[in-house]
Amino acid sequence: MSSKAPSLRLLNLGRVPPLQLHAAYTGLAEALSADERAGWLLLARSARGHIALGASQYADAELDLAACHAAGVPVIQRRLGGGTVWVDDAQLCVFFILPAAVSGTREDFFADCLDVLCETFGRLGLEVERVGQQDIWSRGAKLLGSGGAAIGAAQVFGASLLERFDAGRFMACVAAPSPGFRSWLSELLERGMTDLSRLGIRATEPELVEALSSSCRRRWTIVDGSFDDAARRAVAEAAKELGEPLETGGRRLVRAGIKINRHSYLLEDAAAPWLRLVWRDGVVERAAAQDAGAEQALQLCVGESLREGLVSRAGIRSGMSKAAAAELESRVLELCRDAGR
Incomplete structure (x- = not known):
């Protein structure tokens, strides 16, 4: 790796509450200045299953909010793009955060991140392929989706290494116009989504982190990272903003239904x-x-x-x-x- 390569500060938060998870990458991005050359590789797990809405979605259009409340499922409106996702502790959330000076174009940044994740899966023994500009598939089903955004002076890319996908809890939260819609949704998720467990991969968290870190080192310099005072303040401010009332009153991202995969x-x-x-x-x-x-x-x-x-x-x-x-x-x-x- 060239000494001029951008560096990523590796920070693994472990299991954290949903609001803290989304505030962490948001705040770290906000705290970066445009001329920095060091970014972040942030890892975390959600200590509680929750729904994360895309930045341009409306909670009451996408979700059955009464069902979410009854089931005790928090809903967070993240700053990243993309659609509605289920996040729990059976997935290792991964966020690449790079300042504008070294991230390149959004397309190049996304391509770099997806290439690294494809290599990570390869190190775990999986054959995968990139599908479109945001997804990774294996054996004919979607294994990984991603979302991103420009936050402050940084580009942020987020995804999850999905050990097990809880389709039932996700489906129970999604707004469904009829029982038939929900039944079809169950069948489509079963067929169109996959996870590491279904693919026969039983990797420990240290093995996942090592596979990811080794893949990242081929592109970036990886160093240990920790919050400084500026980052802590930015994360705390992001948590306040993310804790504000959800966006409501609009239409679904897909007007008449839901995107299963690409x-x-x-x-x-x-x-x-x-x-x-x-x-x-x-x-x-x-x-x-x-x-x-x-x-x-x-x-x-x-x-x-x-x-x-x-x-x-x-x-x-x-x-x-x-x-x-x-x-x-x-x-x-x-x-x-x-x-x-």
Whole structure:
């Protein structure tokens, strides 16, 4: 490693409360100056299972807040982008924090971080691949998602080494327009997500940290780090801000449903008669409808690329009037408008 390479101060917080976890990387980023060359590699586990919303999400649109409250699940609105995630102590949270002087472009920074994490998984014995600009997959399912943001004068990248994904607790917190939506969501999470345990990896935390640190050393200089007074003040201030009331009153990030992974979305129009479908890479993978005619038409579309005219022609073939078929197509296209973005 070149002596001119940026350095990362490695700090492992261990198990901390949810608010403290998110305040730590936020405050450390805020405390960096733009001309510094040393950043942070921050590791932590959440001492309590919680929901972390993306910076641009609305809590009442994405979540069943009553269910969260009843289950004692805290909700934190993080400063990082991305969607709704479940965070608990069965995952090692990893945050790369670099000042602007050495982080490069956002795209390059994300690419560096994902490459390091791919190498980390390789050291654990896994074959993985990058999918898009934010995900890592293994054996056909999403193993890692990520989010990032410019915070203060720094770029921040966050992700988790997922030992076990508690899909049940996550699913219970997500806003669902119907029991059928929740049932389909359960099936899609089972198929579309994976974790180290399911992949047969039983690594201890020291083994995870060593694999990550060794991979990082190929790109950055790694040194031990600790909070100084300025960082403590910045983290305390971040905790105050993150403790403020959640953003409410807006729409879902995916207007009609939820993104399962880069390829798949679960979508539902709950207005009577309801429609529900799974969109995968532009194809109608699965569909259902309350109205018998719409149900028959949508089944003709399963396995087909969603395009103008597909649904209306299927509707007419199913005996619907031209007007009813056109209305069904309009609803389906509107339902899928955010898919793939």
